[in-house]
Amino acid sequence: MASDDKPEIVDRGVKDKGDDDDKGGFMDKVKDFIHDVGEKIEETIGFGKPTADVTTIHIPCINLEKADIVVDVLIKNPNPVPIPLVDIDYLIESDGRKLLSGLIPDAGTIHAHGEETVKIPVTLIYDDIKSTYNDIEPGSIIPYRLKVDLIVDVPVFGRLTLPLEKTGEIPIPYKPDIDLEKIRFERFSWEETVAILHLRLENMNDFDLGLNGLEYEVWLSDMSIGGAELEKSTTIGKKGISYVDIPISFRPKDFGSALWDMIRGKGTGYTMKGHINVDTPFGPMKLPISKEGGTTRLKKDDDDDDEEGVTVTPES
Known part of the structure; x- marks a missing residue:
């Protein structure tokens, strides 16, 4: 065989490491391209985090x-x-x-x-x-x-x-404490008597109560003398005390000895129940008020305080 007819020998041995680098670089470029396309789509369509x-x-x-x-x-x-x-x-x-x-x-x-x-x-x-x-x-x-x-x-x-x-x-609200301290008669008649109830309200909370309404019913010696709704604006400071006067009318002839005990200066048992409407820093609240087994008395002329007394005289 002539020397010109010898087959050409081609080396197909192990690939150079640089070939892998080229492939890795190519894949990275593909990933970067996909990422760039994704960002472009995101920017174009307008997707974003809420x-x-x-x-x-x-x-x-x-x-x-x-x-x-x-x-x-x-x-x-x-x-x-x-x-x-x-x-x-x-x-x-x-x-x-x-x-x-x-x-x-x-x-x-x-x-x-x-x-x-x-x-x-x-x-x-x-x-x-x-x-x-x-x-x-x-x-x-x-x-x-x-x-x-x-x-x-x-x-x-x-x-x-x-x-x-x-x-x-x-x-964490707490209901106010209420006491009926005294009763003053404004007008006395056996058929109808108008009186003023002197209430003591104690705020047991660590926040102010803006009193703007009162619903109540009162019993003297287990007999109801009625109740009413009263609009009254006052502020009872936190851990503070306020006094409220509320009018009420009733028929003394229905009370028997309880009324005479008050007239003679003796105390009489009472019960009072109702609600107060208040404004607070946290919003309006309707809080219950109640007092059972209390004792009250008639305010008389010779009581030793600054408030003027009222003489009870039957109408003719």
């Missing part, structure tokens, strides 16, 4: 048994499509101790390029709190921390958790 904020905390109802609380959360959706609000997970604690927690599933949808105020209603039952934490006293104000996790499902980003937190204070 935002949320606690705007207001309302206390629409508060009394001696419970406090209804509504948390307003404003959620903004910058995306061109609606996003579902999958779950709302919330926790209320005080000084690191859990007061209440819960989960609200399938809480709705946030419209495209829109914003929604989502309301989270919760109820604090005071008996549950006081039975769990003995050191929480009626009439006190306790700090609270509200934690909310909003779970949303967003295209491109997937499922996201938006954590929120808010702090504040909430009261």
Whole structure:
């Protein structure tokens, strides 16, 4: 065989390491390209992460048994499509101790390029709190921390958790103490007598009570002398005392010896029940007032105080 006819030998041995580097570099470029395309699509279509904020905390109802609380959360959706609000997970604690927690599933949808105020209603039952934490006293104000996790499902980003937190204070209300200290007769008749009841109201709470209404009924010696609604504006400071005069009319001839005991200066037993309507830093409240087994007396001319006495004289 002639030398010109010898076959050409080609080396097909192991590839250079540089070949792998070239391949890796190529794959990285592909990934970067896909990422860049994704960002361009995101910028073009306008996808973005939603935002949320606690705007207001309302206390629409508060009394001696419970406090209804509504948390307003404003959620903004910058995306061109609606996003579902999958779950709302919330926790209320005080000084690191859990007061209440819960989960609200399938809480709705946030419209495209829109914003929604989502309301989270919760109820604090005071008996549950006081039975769990003995050191929480009626009439006190306790700090609270509200934690909310909003779970949303967003295209491109997937499922996201938006954590929120808010702090504040909430009261543990206590009913005021009431005493009927004296009764002054303005006009006396056996058929109808008009009297003024001198009430002493003591605020047992660590916050002011703005008294703006009073509903009451009074019994003397187990016999009702009636009641009424009274609009009265005054402020009873925290841990303070206020005095209120309220008019009442009744028929003395229906009372027998109880009225004569008062006229002769003796005390007589009484019971008083009702409600007071008050404004507080936490919203309006309707608090019960009650006094049973108390003793009161007629205000007479010779009583040793600064208030002028009233002489009781039957009408002709």
